[in-house]
Amino acid sequence: xxxxxxxxxxxxxxxxxxxxxxxxxxxxxxxxxxxxxxxxxxxxxxxxxxxxxxxxxxxxxxxxxxxxxxxxxxxxxxxxxxxxxxxxxxxxxxxxxxxxxxxxxxxxxxxxxxxxxxxxxxxxxxxxxxxxxxxxxxxxxxxxxxxxxxxxxxxxxxxxxxxxxxxxxxxxxxxxxxxxxxxxxxxxxxxxxxxxxxxxxxxxxxxxxxxxxxxxxxxxxxxxxxxxxxxxxxxxxxxxxxxxxxxxxxxxxxxxxxxxxxxxxxxxxxxxxxxxxxxxxxxxxxxxxxxxxxxxxxxxxxxxxxxxxxxxxxxxxxxxxxxxxxxxxxxxxxxxxxxxxxxxxxxxxxxxxxxxxxxxxxxxxxxxxxxxxxxxxxxxxxxxxxxxxxxxxxxxxx
Amino acid sequence: xxxxxxxxxxxxxxxxxxxxxxxxxxxxxxxxxxxxxxxxxxxxxxxxxxxxxxxxxxxxxxxxxxxxxxxxxxxxxxxxxxxxxxxxxxxxxxxxxxxxxxxxxxxxxxxxxxxxxxxxxxxx
Numbered sequence: 001x002x003x004x005x006x007x008x009x010x011x012x013x014x015x016x017x018x019x020x021x022x023x024x025x026x027x028x029x030x031x032x033x034x035x036x037x038x039x040x041x042x043x044x045x046x047x048x049x050x051x052x053x054x055x056x057x058x059x060x061x062x063x064x065x066x067x068x069x070x071x072x073x074x075x076x077x078x079x080x081x082x083x084x085x086x087x088x089x090x091x092x093x094x095x096x097x098x099x100x101x102x103x104x105x106x107x108x109x110x111x112x113x114x115x116x117x118x119x120x121x122x123x124x125x126x127x128x129x130x131x132x133x134x135x136x137x138x139x140x141x142x143x144x145x146x147x148x149x150x151x152x153x154x155x156x157x158x159x160x161x162x163x164x165x166x167x168x169x170x171x172x173x174x175x176x177x178x179x180x181x182x183x184x185x186x187x188x189x190x191x192x193x194x195x196x197x198x199x200x201x202x203x204x205x206x207x208x209x210x211x212x213x214x215x216x217x218x219x220x221x222x223x224x225x226x227x228x229x230x231x232x233x234x235x236x237x238x239x240x241x242x243x244x245x246x247x248x249x250x251x252x253x254x255x256x257x258x259x260x261x262x263x264x265x266x267x268x269x270x271x272x273x274x275x276x277x278x279x280x281x282x283x284x285x286x287x288x289x290x291x292x293x294x295x296x297x298x299x300x301x302x303x304x305x306x307x308x309x310x311x312x313x314x315x316x317x318x319x320x321x322x323x324x325x326x327x328x329x330x331x332x333x334x335x336x337x338x339x340x341x342x343x344x345x346x347x348x349x350x351x352x353x354x355x356x357x358x359x360x361x362x363x364x365x366x367x368x369x370x371x372x373x374x375x376x377x378x379x380x381x382x383x384x385x386x387x388x389x390x391x392x393x394x395x396x397x398x
Numbered sequence: 399x400x401x402x403x404x405x406x407x408x409x410x411x412x413x414x415x416x417x418x419x420x421x422x423x424x425x426x427x428x429x430x431x432x433x434x435x436x437x438x439x440x441x442x443x444x445x446x447x448x449x450x451x452x453x454x455x456x457x458x459x460x461x462x463x464x465x466x467x468x469x470x471x472x473x474x475x476x477x478x479x480x481x482x483x484x485x486x487x488x489x490x491x492x493x494x495x496x497x498x499x500x501x502x503x504x505x506x507x508x509x510x511x512x513x514x515x516x517x518x519x520x521x522x
Contacts, residue, residue: 193423218473218480220422260477291416294473294480325479 005061007048008110009263009326011353014053016061019045023066025139025147025173032171033145035060036383043386044171046115047087049108050351051263053388054119054166062171064114070094071174079136081176084114088131092251100179101250104128104210107298109255114172119351120164120311122319123254124212124225124300126205126271130312132163133305134177140170143379151176160367161374163307166350168389169378185209186233187253190224190240194282197222200239201275205301208233210254214296215278217285223296227254262295265334265353266321267346268311271301274318277344281320281337289333295323308367308374311347321352358394401437403498406521407491412447414473416484417507425506429472431491431518432500435462441493447481448488455479462497491518 004015022028035042043057044064055061064085073080080100082091088102089109095101104123111121117132137151137159148170152159162169197204197213204211210227224240226233230247246253269277278299285293302317311317322337324330334353341348347364348354362368372393382390382398390396415427435441440463446456458475462468472481472489481487491499499518506512 216474218483219426219471291483291485292480294476325476327479 005045005048007051009051009261011051011263011326011330012053012056014056014058016043016057017059019061019063021063021065025141028062028141028171028173029145029147031060031062032141032143032383036143036145036381039381041383041386042171043384044114044167046085046112047110049111050115050119051353052119052351053386054350055386056388057386064112064171064173067173070098073098073100075099078179078181079176080179081138081174082113083174084112084172086113087111088113088116089251089255092249092255095179096182096249096251099182101182102131102134102177103180104131105251105254106131107256108258109251113175115167115351117163117175118165118167118172120307120309120349121351122300122302122312123210124302125208125210126301126316127303128210129303129305130164130307130310132307132310134179135159135163136176136178138162138172138175140172142170143381143383147173157370158374158378160306161308161371163305164309164311164350166309166389166392168375168384168393170384183250184230184247185227185250185253186230186247187225187227187245188242189244190226190237191243192222192224192237192240194220194222196239197224198275198279200237204237212298212300214298215282216294216296217282217290218294220286261326262323263326263330263334263353264321264323264349265330265338266298266319266349267338267341267344267354268302268317268319268349269341269344269346271316271318273344274299274301274320277318277340277346278320280340280343281322284337284340288336292328293324293333295325297322308371309350309365311349313365313367319349321349357391361392362394401439401496403434403436403496404520404522405493405496407493407497407499407518408521409489409491409499409501409518411501412472412481412487412489413485413503414481414483415503415505415507419506419509426473426504427506428504430502430504431470431472431489432502433462433468433470434498434500435464435466435468435493435495436498437495438464439495440464441495441497443491443493443497445475446490446492448490450486455481462493490521
């Protein structure tokens with residue numbers, strides 16, 4: 001066995017037999033061919049921010065650390081092709097140098113572009129979809145070792161599967177993203193109470209380009225976070241106190257640096273059920289979990305998209321996420337809240353903690369069968385599957 | 399102004415009540431410390447929390463600017479770990495400049511609210 005691999009929070013550990021760091025696509029292709037010949041399996045690794053076992057393997061783990069930077073860009077089409085191992089933070093800086101920016105980012109930007117997009121990572125904003133909706137195409141090394149290009153224009157079926165691929169179709173080496181001209185945002189954070197926030201929730205969600213809130217279970221306070229074009233938002237929120245603000249390029253103000261490590265469970269709920277689901281979660285935490293849980297609950301909004309496995313597929317979405325310090329037990333808390341999310345038709349974030357498997361997931365995703373068909377076409381022998389993915393996708397026989 | 403206080407303080411009797419009655423956040427049961435830094439230098443403060451049955455947790459780091467006060471609810475601390483409610487604990491507070499520390503408990507477990515305050519024990 002090789003060295004033990006550990007994710008950011010420390011809750012996921014495994015020892016791959018070997019960790020490979022190919023320098024280029026040809027070397028990666030050779031690696032895939034050798035694995036296929038030896039009937040071994042391969043999982044691609046990002047930066048390890050995820051806490052789900054999507055990449056856990058006792059066989060070969062592939063790092064895409066060497067695949068960094070911008071391969072090409074087209075200013076007229078506002079598109080850029082990024083190497084898969086580039087982190088979102090690096091990408092933001094590089095794109096800004098080209099006068100471009102991603103339409104949105106999540107709460108942190110330490111993940112690799114390929115890892116974040118393959119797991120449906122998102123930010124917040126009623127009119128802003130998951131990050132993978134940026135994908136116009138890309139390139140992957142398939143199970144046969146072929147270096148294949150894909151695009152929405154040429155192969156929409158493969159591309160919509162590849163937008164949120166879970167790394168189960170092949171190993172993405174580059175992604176072509178649809179971008180915006182670089183833009184600035186005025187980020188503000190406000191304190192108020194949960195009741196005041198909920199009373200004005202629709203207005204907050206509608207009015208701001210990016211809006212989310214944190215609820216603090218031990219005080220029932222909330223922190224509102226709003227981001228808007230400078231000068232393009234109301235001066236004040238009458239029922240909230242402004243506690244922090246800054247204005248800057250989107251890539252510099254949307255994500256924050258997080259040093260305190262935590263584990264997280266997040267579910268995507270149909271937007272219309274979001275407030276009621278949040279109220280049920282809030283009630284349950286206050287009744288049962290305040291003794292040990294002080295971390296905030298995060299409420300975000302996401303626009304619908306058509307990636308087959310996007311957690312916002314075909315529905316306007318609210319996401320609600322639970323957090324617990326990485327040094328403390330979290331499963332008891334998560335297990336108790338998870339059925340509430342499921343009662344409201346929740347889809348779990350692919351990169352975070354959850355307990356759902358194929359039988360639970362299939363009814364939630366109208367294009368589940370299409371995704372599996374693409375997966376089987378791309379990787380009939382399951383070179384890119386691990387036991388967790390087999391259970392998750394119902395592909396145990398592969 | 400001449401600094402007032404000490405650099406080491408101890409609170410042996412912490413216990414955040416689990417139950418709260420009344421509207422929150424105003425009536426949330428809590429253990430709190432009130433810090434006064436009357437001096438001209440910012441205070442870097444570290445709190446270590448002790449328990450009956452396990453190793454101490456900390457430091458919880460915070461700052462109190464010069465000539466300012468700050469109130470910290472133990473309920474709200476999460477870095478490095480939240481304190482469990484309804485559990486006995488003690489705190490040792492170390493500052494790099496003299497400060498004064500008051501400990502306050504608000505217990506709204508029952509409708510008849512109770513507030514208790516005491517000066518922390520100066521340790522140096």
